[in-house]
Amino acid sequence: MSPAATGSLSAPPPFFPDADEPAAWYGNIQYLLNISAVGAASCLLLFLLVKLRxxxxxxxxxxxxxxxxAVYxxxxxxIALHCGADAAQFLGIERSSFIVLVSLxxxxxxxALPLNLCAGDAPIVDQFTRTTISHITAGSPLLWLHFFLMVLVVVVAHLGICRMEDELRITRFRDGNGNPSDPNSNSVAIxxxxxxxxxxxxxxxxxPLEExxxxxxxxxxxxxxxxxxxCSLDDLIVQWTKVQNEISLLEARVDARIVTDCEDDGLSSGSGSRMWRKLNAMWAAMVSMLGFTDEERLRKLHNLRLVLETKxxxxxxxxxxGAGIAFVVFKDVYTANKAVRDFRTDRKKKPIGRFFPLMELQLGRSSWRVERAPPATDIYWNHLGFSKLxxxxxxxxxxxxxxxMLLFCSSPLAVITAMKSAARIINAEAMDSAKSWFTWLEGSSWFAAVILQFLPNVLIFVSMYIIIPSALSYLSKFERHLTVSGEQRAALLKMVCFFLVNLILLRALVESSLESALLRMGRCYLDGEDCRRIEQYMSASFLSKSCLSSLAFLITSTFLGISFDLLAPIPWIKKTLRKFRKNDMLQLVPEQIEDYPMEKNPEESEIDNLRAPLMSERQDSSGLNGIDGHDLSIYPINRSFHVPKQMFDFAQYYAFNLTIFALTMIYSLFSPLVVPVGAFYFGYRFIVDKYNFLFVYRVRGFPAGNDGKLxxxxxxxxxxxxxFFLLAMLLFFSVQGDSTKLQAIFTLGLLFFYKLLPSKTDGFQTSILEAMQTVDSLVDGETDYEVFSRPEFDWDLYQS
Known part of the structure; x- marks a missing residue:
């Protein structure tokens, strides 16, 4: 083949992009929208035709x-009555987020969108970039309109979130809706x-503590x-069970060896047999001398079992x-609230060199940490007493x-960047040729949209939706928190940080490797040439790419992610397999039939007809009214310790919703098309999650209240x-704003003002305090803290 022919094959097809504004990395957004809509329609049809029936x-x-x-x-x-306060709060936050984003x-x-389209005059060819703030030239007086829009967005968002706080503050009591007379609310946590x-x-x-x-x-x-x-008791029981099993195995082995020796004595006494018996005797003597015999191990295990039984x-x-923890139950809510406030005030105002009374010194009063108690059903009781070290x-x-994980292997974006940098180091000429082919492929056809829009977002979505949450949830469980709420809050914070770093920070660093970007920023004050790298992060080209990638991720998450949750495949598969494993004879027993109709409580006959179509399962929360303490059929017990059971991973879904909310807020003025997609996400997810809570994740005996910390x-x-929205606008105005930097200065002032706004207090509302009953009217016998802190064991089983 001639060199000319070879050159013609290696040369990429002709493509003439704008010299100043290269084509967006993800190509045309319409292909992604069509592909995602087809996937969502397929999931919806599967739900209507198969799963719903x-x-x-x-x-x-x-x-x-x-x-x-009825679901709608x-x-x-x-929702609170059927699914608990956690579900009611979760759906309430989704509903309020939808209202806030609809307003935005x-x-x-x-x-904002007409302003970007009509008032912008920057030389931009891409249609999507015309809808972004990049269409307005740097330093234009029209950016002052965006500044006032920024103030309006902050005001609307703040008022919406404060309204959300006012509506949700009452859900931390009892039934999730602030009803103090609900019959299912038998917890004394308040x-x-x-x-x-x-x-x-x-x-x-x-x-002394009571005194x-x-x-x-x-x-x-x-x-x-x-x-x-x-915690030590749990370890003792596990160790005792292990020792008991080893003793049983050793005793069986010793008995078998005795039987074998007796049989060998009755065999022929030839020379070979006598030699074999002598060797066995010598080996037994040597092992006995070293203390490795089964009898010696059995003796040590018996001694260890005696020690464990003594403990x-x-x-x-x-x-x-003790575990170093105490629960103090007061007779009314006001005193409990006052006690928390008093101890927090004493801790803040504790003077240096203060002399404590003798009783406080004996009780270790200076090292106390006092807070409202979580519900007893929310506590990992086998974690009580775990050492602080x-x-x-x-x-x-x-x-x-x-x-x-964040620095080195956090996301597909980091992997793509590392591969790109490594390939350029190996063969820069080949990378330049590949980049030309890549530029041609971006605007070629729908196939390029699948490769460049759909698959990268699906890859990021799967890693963030399945792999990363599972890993971070396991890490949070490894920390051994005292409560489920504490474990969920730790997992939530880790997931949100991980998601935002991947979708925002690494997107800004995708143009260069992480190490080189940090080095360039480190030399910024020494070399003015390197400082231009930071300005490129807020250039029209980069900003349009960042807005487009975020919009693509929102579309993928909305149409495919929520539709996938609508199918709820994992619980569906488990339920189907459980039906196949059931014994046919058990179906004759009414209590074993899963869809056996419930018996209505006369007291609840006034509830509207919503209850009958929703409660097709045999579990009925009304049957819990007369339960005293805890019932093993309701609360899962592991080795007689209460272990809270989570049917729904609230931390993961909260983290993903907060990531979508953060992306929508940050890009609300940069790319106005992002906001309606984010609003549709929360509206669609609200309906889907409501259905799943009522029919998929409902748990019999789910606690009616929580501590509200999550x-x-x-x-x-x-x-x-x-x-974060204000910080993004501050960075934009400092780079693309007016020459006097007034917009950036005012944005910084607004940021400090918003940060200094007083937050809502966590106190009890006066109307609720007046309606609250005393603890005597709720408790007849032992409290749930006493029941759960004293696990029931068959102590005779652990005595020799």
Whole structure:
């Protein structure tokens, strides 16, 4: 083949992009929208034709429509009654986020989008870039309109989030809707405070602690609960079971060897047999001399079992060490709230060199940490007593692992960047040729859209939606938090940081490797040439690419991610397999039939007809009204310790929703088309999650209340999303704003003003305090803290 022919084959097709504005990396957005719409329509048809009929016993079309309408009209109180306060709060935040983003969509579509399209005069060829703020030239007076729009966006978002806080603050009580007389609300958490840091000796003798609180709050203390070190108890039981199993195996081996020796004595006494017996005797003597015989191991195991039984006996007799935690139950909510406020005030105003009374010194008052107690069903009781040193080491290891993941192997974007840098180092000429082919491929056809738009977003979506949350959830469990709420808050913070770093920060660094970018920024004040690299991050080309990539990710998440959740394939597959594994004879027993109709409680007959179509399952929360303490059929018990069961990963879905909210807020003025997509995401997800909560993730006996800390963390991150929006606008105005930098200065002032705004207090509302009953009207016998902190064991089983 001639060199000319070879050159003609290697040369890329002719392509003439604008010299100043290269084509966007993802190509045309319309192909991605069409592909995502086809995928969402396929999932929706599969849901309507297959899964919906499977969930409800193949009813007729009218029954299906009735059930879907019942889901649509389900109120927050009914959601809380069926699914618990966590679900009610989750759906409430999604609904309020939808309202906030719809309001911002009006601003973006009515004002910001026409301003970018009509008032911009920057030389830009790409149609999508005309809709972004990049269409307005740098330093244009029209950017002042965007500054005022920024102020309006902040005001609307802040008012919406504050309204959300006002609506959700009441959900931390009882049934998730603030109804103090709900019959399912038998938890005494609202009357209880939790104290950490007390001496461990108080578990066996809590008289001084009771005396202290009776003296400080006379006549207001109902009960004081000081649990034992249940973490050590759990380890003792596991170790005792292991030792007992080893003893059984060794005893069986010794008995088998004795039988074998007796049989060998009756065999022929030839020379070979005598030699073999002598060798066995010599080997047995040597092993016995070294102490490796089964009898010696059996003796040591018996001694170890005696030691373990002695320690277990201390728990049985109430002489074991405590967990360093106490629960103080007051007779009314006001006193509990006042106690928390008093101890926090004392801790803040503690003077240096203060002399403590003798009783406070004995109780270790200076090291106390007092907070409202979480519900007893939310506590990992087998984590009580875990050492602070071990907890600190675990969290340091987890955070170190997270930082390493963020820096080196955090996302497909980082992998693509590393491969691109490595290829250029190996063969720069080949990379230049590949880049020309790549530029031609971007604007060629729909096939390029699939390769360059759809697949990268699906790859990022799968890694962020399945792989990364699973890994971060496991890391949060490894930290061994005291409550489910604490574990969820830790996982939520890790996931949000991970997602935002991947979708925003690494997108800014994708043009160059992470190491070289850090080095360039480090030399910024020494070499003015390197400082131009930072300006490129806010150039029209880069900003349009960043807006387009974020819009592409939002479209993929909205149409494909939520539609995938609508199918809920994992619970569906488990339910189908469970039906196939059931014994046919068990179907004859009414209690074993999963879809056995419930019996209505006369007290709940006044509830509207929503309850009948929703409650097709045999589980009925109304049957819990007369339960005293805890029921093993309701609360899962693992080795007699209460282990909270999570049917729905709230941390993962909160993190993903917050990531979408943050992206929508940050790019709301940069690319107004992002806002309606984000609003549609929350509206679509609200309907899908409501259906899944009512029919897929409902749990019999799900706790009616929670401590509200996960909700508070979510609301706090939503406020930070507004701060991220202001920081992004500050960076834009500092690079593309007016020459006097007034826009950047005013944005910085607005940022400080917003940061200094007082947050809502976490106190109880006066109307709720007046309607609250006393603890005597709720508790008849032991409190749930006493029941769960005293696990029931067959102590005779652990005695030899």
């Amino acid at each position: 499977s969930d409800h016993g193949i009813p007729g079309p009218s029954a299906l429509v009735t059930k879907l309408l 009209h389900a109120t927050a109180s009914q 969509s009006l601003i973006a579509l009515v004002v 009357f209880t405070i939790m104290i950490q840091g007390i001496p461990k000796t108080l578990a066996s003798s809590k008289g 202290y609180f009776q003296h400080r709050y006379p006549g207001k203390v109902y009960r004081v609960v000081a649990p034992f070190d249940l 277990l006996l201390e728990y049985k007799e109430g002489r074991a060490p 071990s907890l600190g080491l675990r969290r340091v290891a987890v955070n170190t692992c997270l930082v390493v 909700m508070d963390r979510v609301l706090c991150i939503m406020h930070f999303c507004v701060i």
